Amino acid sequence: MISLFKRKKPKADAVSKGIAVxxxxxxxxxxTLHADLFRYAFxxxxxxxxxxxxxxxxxxxxxxxxxxxxxxHAAKAWLITILRRENARRFERKQFDLVDLDDQQVPDxxxxxxxxxxxxxxxxxxxxxxxxxxxxxxxxxxxxxxxGEEIADILNLNKNTVMTRLFRARNQLKEALDHDNTIxxxxxx
Amino acid sequence: xxELEFRRxxxxxxxxxxxxxxxxxxxxxxxxxxxxxxxxxxxxxxxMNVPVPKNLPDNLMLPQRLAxxxxxxxxxxxxxxxAASIAFALGFSTRFIPLPxxxxxxxxxxxxxxxxxxxxxxRYVDEQVTLTAVNVKLAxxxxxxxxxxxxGKIYFVNHCMFAGGPAAHLxxxxxxxxxxxxxxxxxxxxxxESRFAAQGLQGEVVSMQSYRLVxxxxxxxxxxxxxxTVKASLERAI
Numbered sequence: 001m002i003s004l005f006k007r008k009k010p011k012a013d014a015v016s017k018g019i020a021v022x023x024x025x026x027x028x029x030x031x032t033l034h035a036d037l038f039r040y041a042f043x044x045x046x047x048x049x050x051x052x053x054x055x056x057x058x059x060x061x062x063x064x065x066x067x068x069x070x071x072x073h074a075a076k077a078w079l080i081t082i083l084r085r086e087n088a089r090r091f092e093r094k095q096f097d098l099v100d101l102d103d104q105q106v107p108d109x110x111x112x113x114x115x116x117x118x119x120x121x122x123x124x125x126x127x128x129x130x131x132x133x134x135x136x137x138x139x140x141x142x143x144x145x146x147x148g149e150e151i152a153d154i155l156n157l158n159k160n161t162v163m164t165r166l167f168r169a170r171n172q173l174k175e176a177l178d179h180d181n182t183i184x185x186x187x188x189x
Numbered sequence: 190x191x192e193l194e195f196r197r198x199x200x201x202x203x204x205x206x207x208x209x210x211x212x213x214x215x216x217x218x219x220x221x222x223x224x225x226x227x228x229x230x231x232x233x234x235x236x237m238n239v240p241v242p243k244n245l246p247d248n249l250m251l252p253q254r255l256a257x258x259x260x261x262x263x264x265x266x267x268x269x270x271x272a273a274s275i276a277f278a279l280g281f282s283t284r285f286i287p288l289p290x291x292x293x294x295x296x297x298x299x300x301x302x303x304x305x306x307x308x309x310x311x312r313y314v315d316e317q318v319t320l321t322a323v324n325v326k327l328a329x330x331x332x333x334x335x336x337x338x339x340x341g342k343i344y345f346v347n348h349c350m351f352a353g354g355p356a357a358h359l360x361x362x363x364x365x366x367x368x369x370x371x372x373x374x375x376x377x378x379x380x381x382e383s384r385f386a387a388q389g390l391q392g393e394v395v396s397m398q399s400y401r402l403v404x405x406x407x408x409x410x411x412x413x414x415x416x417x418t419v420k421a422s423l424e425r426a427i
Contacts, residue, residue, distance in 0.1 A: 001323060030249045035241045042239050059249045123236040141202065141228070143237055148202065166201040174200075174229055 012062055027074055034059070037079055039143050043135065044087050046128055054090075058083040080144060084136075084154075118184075119177070126176040132167040132178055137162050195219050203230045248387060293378040297385025299352045300392055300403045304369045311360045311367060318343040324357070330357050330372040330398035332423055339422045352377050366407035368415055372400045395420055
């Protein structure tokens with residue numbers, strides 16, 4: 001009779017151990033990748049709240065599908081892919097808000113001075129104005145740190161196309177900033 | 190590679206590590222351009238580096254914690270199972286508590302209700318009951334029939350439920366309607382009455398050695414005579 005109250009361990013333990021392992025994996029992904037994912041999301045939708053929602057959705061799906069992630073090294077690309085899909089769903093649901101770029105007050109903690117502040121602000125605006133097809137490869141390269149091959153994989157493009165788009169993105173931004181500086185240079189005398 | 194190609198490569202990726210790119214970057218003009226672009230790229234990095242909401246990681250962890258099943262269940266269910274078993278056993282045992290005989294049913298009422306209920310069956314049944322068959326059914330009650338002469342035709346004999354316990358039930362021929370007989374064990378909790386009548390039926394109760402004989406007939410029947418005859422048939426057997 002007393003033995004009735006001894007907890008039988010084996011089966012319950014295996015299940016809870018499995019969950020604990022999954023939990024640890026998930027935790028690691030959250031803490032190492034949430035920042036990059038948030039930034040990427042922000043640059044996709046220009047809105048901090050929407051970006052946060054996108055990241056939540058992304059990680060929720062990641063949790064559900066975590067068993068399908070076989071290699072931790074592939075985690076960032078995997079999460080970005082999920083994020084991009086979630087963002088696409090937004091447009092299917094017509095959830096995009098017309099964002100007034102002037103409203104986007106993004107506090108800049110790295111500003112070395114008002115001059116750089118200004119330049120930073122201008123650059124941010126230009127990045128937002130980049131066409132998505134040029135913006136995404138650039139974000140993946142700069143924020144994600146992905147190689148040309150990896151970007152091609154994520155965006156489902158061939159590598160040459162990716163390199164061309166990266167060229168165009170930077171080119172446009174450089175020209176835009178140079179143009180701004182020229183104007184400001186003139187007005188500053 | 191030529192200068193144009195190099196510039197394209199720089200725009201595409203200032204941090205290109207391919208050997209051909211690296212060797213091209215050693216040339217003076219290329220070097221300067223590369224430094225400029227690296228500088229610019231640094232500005233891009235800064236611009237893209239928007240601050241992340243502080244509570245975001247915690248918010249991402251929270252739903253998973255809620256979704257996680259509790260694995261420290263404890264032996265809870267076992268205690269509940271034991272409690273349920275005990276409750277059941279207690280509940281079941283009340284079945285055997287002898288209730289105070291505040292009102293055992295009247296024997297006549299039980300008999301009449303029984304006859305009424307089975308009337309559609311007993312009115313027409315004819316199982317051609319033999320002497321042997323009768324005695325088999327009577328035996329548990331300590332009764333016995335020597336012959337069927339006095340009793341006459343027996344249409345039916347079997348055990349039945351009578352006030353919560355078994356009794357012998359016989360259906361025999363009467364002068365008018367059929368007669369129902371019950372042999373009810375002595376210990377059955379019943380309110381005694383020697384005569385009763387209701388719903389167009391009448392009856393008499395006789396205490397025999399180990400049972401009570403209940404005779405139920407229609408109103409037209411000579412109840413006294415029937416009872417005497419039946420009693421005599423059963424009494425002669427010892």
